[in-house]
Amino acid sequence: MSALLELQGVWAGYGGSDVLRDLTFSVPAGSVTCVVGPNGAGKSTILRVVSGQVTPRKGTVTFEGKRISGLNPRQILGLGIVQVAQSHSLFPDMTVRENVEMGGFLLRDRAEVARRLRQIEDLFPIVVDRAEDKAGALSGGQQRLVEFARCLMLDPKLVVLDEPSMGLDPKTLKNVLQQVRTMWEDGRTILLVEQNVRAGLSLATRAVVVESGQVRLEGTGSEVNSNPEIAHLYLGGGTASAAVPASD
Amino acid sequence: MASSASLAVPADPLSGRGLSMVRRVLLGALVLFAIVFPFVFTNPATTSIAMFTLLYVGASSAWNTFSGFTGYMALGNAVFYGSGAYAFANLASHLHLNGGMGIFALVPVAGLIAGLVALPVGWLALRTRRHTFVVITIAIFFIFQLLAYNLHALTNGSSGMSLPIPPWDAQTYNTYFYLAALVVAVVAVAVAWVVRRSSFGLELLAIRDDEDRALGLGVRTTKVKLATFVLTGFLTGMCGAIYAYYLGSIYPPFAFEAIFDVTIALMAFFGGLGTISGPVIGALILEPVQQYITLRFTAGGFSLIAFGVLFLIVIRFMPEGIVPSLAGVLRRRLRARAEGGASPQSSDSPPPGTTVSAAGVAGGVRS
Numbered sequence: 199m200s201a202l203l204e205l206q207g208v209w210a211g212y213g214g215s216d217v218l219r220d221l222t223f224s225v226p227a228g229s230v231t232c233v234v235g236p237n238g239a240g241k242s243t244i245l246r247v248v249s250g251q252v253t254p255r256k257g258t259v260t261f262e263g264k265r266i267s268g269l270n271p272r273q274i275l276g277l278g279i280v281q282v283a284q285s286h287s288l289f290p291d292m293t294v295r296e297n298v299e300m301g302g303f304l305l306r307d308r309a310e311v312a313r314r315l316r317q318i319e320d321l322f323p324i325v326v327d328r329a330e331d332k333a334g335a336l337s338g339g340q341q342r343l344v345e346f347a348r349c350l351m352l353d354p355k356l357v358v359l360d361e362p363s364m365g366l367d368p369k370t371l372k373n374v375l376q377q378v379r380t381m382w383e384d385g386r387t388i389l390l391v392e393q394n395v396r397a398g399l400s401l402a403t404r405a406v407v408v409e410s411g412q413v414r415l416e417g418t419g420s421e422v423n424s425n426p427e428i429a430h431l432y433l434g435g436g437t438a439s440a441a442v443p444a445s446d
Numbered sequence: 447m448a449s450s451a452s453l454a455v456p457a458d459p460l461s462g463r464g465l466s467m468v469r470r471v472l473l474g475a476l477v478l479f480a481i482v483f484p485f486v487f488t489n490p491a492t493t494s495i496a497m498f499t500l501l502y503v504g505a506s507s508a509w510n511t512f513s514g515f516t517g518y519m520a521l522g523n524a525v526f527y528g529s530g531a532y533a534f535a536n537l538a539s540h541l542h543l544n545g546g547m548g549i550f551a552l553v554p555v556a557g558l559i560a561g562l563v564a565l566p567v568g569w570l571a572l573r574t575r576r577h578t579f580v581v582i583t584i585a586i587f588f589i590f591q592l593l594a595y596n597l598h599a600l601t602n603g604s605s606g607m608s609l610p611i612p613p614w615d616a617q618t619y620n621t622y623f624y625l626a627a628l629v630v631a632v633v634a635v636a637v638a639w640v641v642r643r644s645s646f647g648l649e650l651l652a653i654r655d656d657e658d659r660a661l662g663l664g665v666r667t668t669k670v671k672l673a674t675f676v677l678t679g680f681l682t683g684m685c686g687a688i689y690a691y692y693l694g695s696i697y698p699p700f701a702f703e704a705i706f707d708v709t710i711a712l713m714a715f716f717g718g719l720g721t722i723s724g725p726v727i728g729a730l731i732l733e734p735v736q737q738y739i740t741l742r743f744t745a746g747g748f749s750l751i752a753f754g755v756l757f758l759i760v761i762r763f764m765p766e767g768i769v770p771s772l773a774g775v776l777r778r779r780l781r782a783r784a785e786g787g788a789s790p791q792s793s794d795s796p797p798p799g800t801t802v803s804a805a806g807v808a809g810g811v812r813s
Contacts, residue, residue: 251662272664283662289655292648300652303645304664311645 202227202356202387203248203279208257208267210247211411216255217243219411225356225404230378230388232402232419234395240411241391242284245360248389249281250274261356276304278355282345284364290334294344297333298325301351314351321380322347339370346377356387363394375401399423480628484621491741493620497692499733500627501685504634505706506713506725508681511638512674513711514720515647517654518572520675521707522583523682525567525590526560528701530683531690532600533559535607538691545610550626553687560683561676568675572668575657587707594698606697609690623692630688634681638722641674650674654720705750709736712753716760718767727768732756 201224211217217240225231233241246252247259250271259267266274280301288297298318302311319326324340325347333344342362349357362378363371371394378401382388392398399405402419407428415422422428480500484493505527513520534556543549571582594601601607614622641647649670652660661667690696710725713732718724732753739749764771 270664271662272666275664287659287662289652289659291655292651296648296651299645300648300663303648303652305645308645 200227201225202229202262203389204258204260205244205247206258206260208247208254208259210243210252210254210257212243212252217411218247218254220257221408221412222257223406223413223416225387225389227387228385229403230382230390230401230419231404231406232390232392232398233406233408234392234398234422235408235414237393239408241393241408242360243411244408245281245358245389245391248274248358249279272304275352278352279358280349280352280354280356281358282349282360282362284360286338286341287345288333288336288341288348291332293330294325294333294336295329297344298348298351301348304352311351314353318347318350321350322377338365339367339374342366342374343377346374346381350381354386356389357381359388359390361392361394362390363392363397371397395428477632481625484624488617490616490620493624495734495737497620497624497627498737499729500624500631501689502710502713502729502733503631503726504627505682505685506710506717506729507631507634507638507722508678508685509710510714510719510721510725511634511641511681512671512678514714514724515641515650515654516671516674518575518671519580519711520571520583520678521580521711522567522571522585522587522590523678523710524702524704524706525587526564526679526682527686527689527703527706528590528594528698529563529679530556530560530686531696531701532594532607533683534687534690535609535696536600538610539607543610545612547622549610549691550622550688553626553630553684553691556687557680557684560686561680563683564676564679565672567679568672572671572675584707587702587704591698591702591704594702601698604698606695608695609693611694612691623688626688627685630681630684633684635722635726637677637681638725641677642722646670646673651720709733709753712757715767716757718769718771721767721769724767724769 203225205224206222208218208221209216221240221244233244235241243252247254247267250266250269250273254267257267258265261274261277261279264277266277266279269277289300292300295315298315299311302314305311305314315325322343324336324343328336328340333341336344359378362374366374375397378388378390382401388401390398390401399419399422402422405415405417405419405422406413407415407422415425415428417425483496487493487496505523509520509523512518534552537543537552537555538549541552543552567583567586571579571586574582595604597603612619612622641650649660649665649667652663652665653667653671657667686701690701693700709732713728714725715728716724716732717726717728735756736749736753739752743749760767766774
């Protein structure tokens with residue numbers, strides 16, 4: 199599988215100190231690549247580097263073989279890399295429909311916006327059912343779904359998800375993860391950062407374990423999942439046989 | 447489950463995604479009524495009040511297109527009103543034009559000059575946010591007012607400037623100004639409507655909601671805000687130009703009037719900030735009231751006291767303004783009626799920030 203996204207020897211951080219230190223890994227096209235690691239490992243910084251919110255001090259980020267490090271978030275968005283942020287990223291006083299349309303604000307063709315909106319409405323009924331409600335009135339899980347719907351408006355090649363499980367109860371999480379899987383099955387490449395290792399690895403076709411800003415372990419989801427050290431450190435000693443909460 | 451989509455009552459009857467046939471008919475009837483108004487109600491006092499009302503519809507809508515949509519409370523739009531007035535006076539003077547219909551062609555030119563003035567003003571003021579932005583716009587207003595007194599070459603100082611006298615008789619004099627003001631008002635409302643429906647308008651709303659979040663999403667916030675600010679300057683400048691021509695002479699305290707800034711903001715707040723119809727309704731109610739009070743009670747400032755009291759009442763009982771408040775009442779009634787026969791599960795979602803069970807979310811997932 200060819201690499202859609204590659205980070206090569208990336209050094210990046212905030213205020214002069216580096217969070218990522220010579221970080222190198224790739225995201226194969228068509229994969230769900232999950233980055234896991236403890237707090238402070240640099241997971242979210244990786245996503246900020248990819249989406250252009252943080253510029254690497256050293257190293258390169260390439261997307262489809264072209265260098266993107268140094269581009270601004272809007273340019274990166276235009277290339278087809280869309281990020282769903284960790285915290286609630288909707289505009290609370292805008293309606294659900296307006297929030298979803300905001301995902302396609304780069305598109306000047308209103309007919310195309312309408313066409314994509316219809317496609318997304320088919321995929322996410324909440325966009326129709328709660329169209330005129332303020333996004334701030336939705337529950338946490340519902341907001342996550344609207345965020346996913348919004349990120350698909352640009353028909354992205356790479357969807358970057360920052361801890362989609364955060365703040366969700368197990369049952370809601372199951373539905374949200376199912377939606378991530380649906381996006382992947384729909385042909386999109388997913389780069390996922392998760393602190394909930396079980397949830398993240400349950401989806402991953404490829405996993406990257408990051409510690410102190412460096413890659414500690416890389417492999418397929420099942421390889422990382424079955425690694426005894428990882429199981430000991432992150433999964434409480436057991437392997438992730440029950441990675442996702444059982445359905446009702 | 448009763449779909450809330452079926453209960454959707456837009457917060458603003460004019461901001462819907464498209465105008466329904468009923469709304470189109472009502473809007474057409476309203477515009478038609480506005481066109482024939484000065485030919486039906488020919489009393490000069492009435493047409494004068496109506497003309498000022500339309501100027502304020504235009505100015506308040508223009509203010510709302512920037513401040514209502516972005517959340518940046520500008521209190522210096524009189525800068526553009528005055529700039530438009532003086533630009534019009536200067537153009538008419540230097541081109542040696544006589545009074546008449548043809549001179550109205552200078553109104554958009556005066557608007558463009560006011561828009562040009564808005565460019566550096568916006569560039570400077572929009573480097574700040576929130577309260578600082580408000581203070582900066584007020585400060586810039588006073589700078590322009592002082593300049594109007596002192597830039598004699600452009601304003602003739604406190605002596606003011608005379609404009610060409612139209613050759614119309616007293617009975618029809620106001621009608622021409624009324625129709626010109628109507629055109630500008632319709633343009634201002636149409637611009638607001640187009641902006642609100644466009645992706646550009648969504649970017650403005652995103653800025654209002656959370657500017658940093660919008661920036662993170664790739665919105666070029668500075669350019670978007672500045673473009674809207676200049677657009678507002680253009681529209682307000684056209685209102686100022688008509689105002690100057692109507693008065694026949696223009697002086698600094700009339701062109702750059704602090705109460706103008708408060709009035710157009712109050713109208714938008716009164717009708718519904720950030721809505722299309724809000725400033726229109728606000729101006730249609732408040733300006734005739736203000737003009738009537740001024741005519742009826744000559745005591746200076748009485749209308750301002752009445753305005754202040756009214757403003758307090760609105761803020762206390764309808765803080766969102768008339769349009770959103772009434773839409774909210776209607777929405778709640780429709781929802782209550784629809785849910786009367788529905789199961790308890792069809793109730794509203796939990797408050798934001800809480801998690802819900804899969805039952806609450808499952809409806810949102812279709813794999």
